[in-house]
Amino acid sequence: MRTVNRGLLELSYRLDLPFSLGGPVSLMVEPSAACNLRCPLCPTGIHATKRDGYTLSPDDFERALGWFRYTLQTVTFWVWGEPFLNRNLPKMVAVASRYHIASQVSTNGHFLEGPMLDELFAAGLTLLKISIDTPNAGLYTRYRVGGDFETVVRGVKHAVARKRALGARTIIEAQYMAMRGSEDMAAMIAHGRELGADQVRVKMLGIGSSVPEPTEKEWSLMPEAEALNRYADHTDVRPKIQWDDERCTYIWRRMVLNADGKCLPCSHDQLVKFELGTIKSGRSLASVWNGPAYRRYRRGIRQTQKNEIMCQRCPELVRKDLDPGVVFAARADEA
Ligand SMILES: C[S@@+](CC[C@H](N)C(=O)[O-])C[C@H]1O[C@@H](n2cnc3c(N)ncnc32)[C@H](O)[C@@H]1O
Numbered sequence: 249m250r251t252v253n254r255g256l257l258e259l260s261y262r263l264d265l266p267f268s269l270g271g272p273v274s275l276m277v278e279p280s281a282a283c284n285l286r287c288p289l290c291p292t293g294i295h296a297t298k299r300d301g302y303t304l305s306p307d308d309f310e311r312a313l314g315w316f317r318y319t320l321q322t323v324t325f326w327v328w329g330e331p332f333l334n335r336n337l338p339k340m341v342a343v344a345s346r347y348h349i350a351s352q353v354s355t356n357g358h359f360l361e362g363p364m365l366d367e368l369f370a371a372g373l374t375l376l377k378i379s380i381d382t383p384n385a386g387l388y389t390r391y392r393v394g395g396d397f398e399t400v401v402r403g404v405k406h407a408v409a410r411k412r413a414l415g416a417r418t419i420i421e422a423q424y425m426a427m428r429g430s431e432d433m434a435a436m437i438a439h440g441r442e443l444g445a446d447q448v449r450v451k452m453l454g455i456g457s458s459v460p461e462p463t464e465k466e467w468s469l470m471p472e473a474e475a476l477n478r479y480a481d482h483t484d485v486r487p488k489i490q491w492d493d494e495r496c497t498y499i500w501r502r503m504v505l506n507a508d509g510k511c512l513p514c515s516h517d518q519l520v521k522f523e524l525g526t527i528k529s530g531r532s533l534a535s536v537w538n539g540p541a542y543r544r545y546r547r548g549i550r551q552t553q554k555n556e557i558m559c560q561r562c563p564e565l566v567r568k569d570l571d572p573g574v575v576f577a578a579r580a581d582e583a
């Protein structure tokens with residue numbers, strides 16, 4: 249079923265259909281749009297995200313999946329906000345596991361010593377990504393404003409120990425972010441390994457549409473090393489490597505569901521400029537996926553790509569062989 253679906257998606261994209269013949273292979277779900285930290289280049293951190301009072305429940309999530317439970321290969325449980333702040337997160341992960349869908353959670357690592365960790369392992373979580381950012385304790389709060397480095401480090405060690413004790417198969421990933429003054433790849437990789445993570449990833453810092461006009465304050469976080477900096481210079485916030493004539497593939501393959509039930513074309517729509525539907529009032533994701541707003545959006549994608557900040561700054565709008573998003577990913581137990 250999933251193989252056939254992938255073929256149908258490819259066909260829909262190539263034929264440039266305004267609808268999709270299959271269901272999405274990947275869904276981003278935002279368990280919570282709230283956060284305990286105030287990261288300066290995150291829409292949640294700067295309080296730019298607006299959601300209404302509704303928060304996604306496991307029942308709503310399962311109902312809204314509808315027949316997409318047979319097409320989805322991965323559910324990513326984060327958009328903007330801290331996923332561990334939704335106490336029903338393990339139940340939603342369990343829904344994904346029940347339908348053999350891989351699941352991933354990214355956390356700022358401040359709640360790893362609470363009871364939710366074991367519940368996530370028991371729910372069959374595939375990947376737990378922990379944002380450590382830097383091995384340098386002194387630099388940590390420059391980005392993770394309001395956070396505590398020691399809590400995160402203790403949390404990672406605890407997660408590694410609990411995984412071993414429970415015999416869980418969840419991959420624990422230590423994620424670092426190359427930033428000014430913290431650009432030593434070897435040190436980041438060594439730190440993640442030392443903590444016992446299964447996998448280490450170094451990510452590049454991005455400036456999204458919630459910061460339309462970055463100032464020197466934001467630019468000063470960017471790494472000095474050319475190879476680790478997504479941007480060419482301060483006058484142009486587009487990633488160095490741009491798409492030329494290619495069309496966005498995302499909107500034929502993936503979907504985004506915010507904590508308040510709204511469906512978006514892309515997680516980079518940080519300010520919810522393009523709401524394409526909702527799963528509220530008993531509606532399914534499928535009713536949105538090929539609904540009038542989504543069709544209109546697919547039809548207009550060439551114009552949108554040219555004009556919208558979120559597309560201009562999109563890290564996906566690059567040649568994958570030169571993807572500046574992830575600069576290193578490897579099993580920590582590899583030499
Ligand atoms: C918005 S966070 C939400 C999940 C969780 N609160 C966290 O921080 O891991 C999703 C991912 O984006 C990363 N992130 C945050 N700010 C970023 C930025 N300016 N550029 C690139 N990635 C960023 C985080 O490290 C995390 O892996």
Ligand code: SF4
Pocket residue numbers: 283284285286287290291292293294328329330356392
């Ligand atoms: S911890 Fe995550 S969600 Fe919270 S402000 Fe930072 S990046 Fe955003």
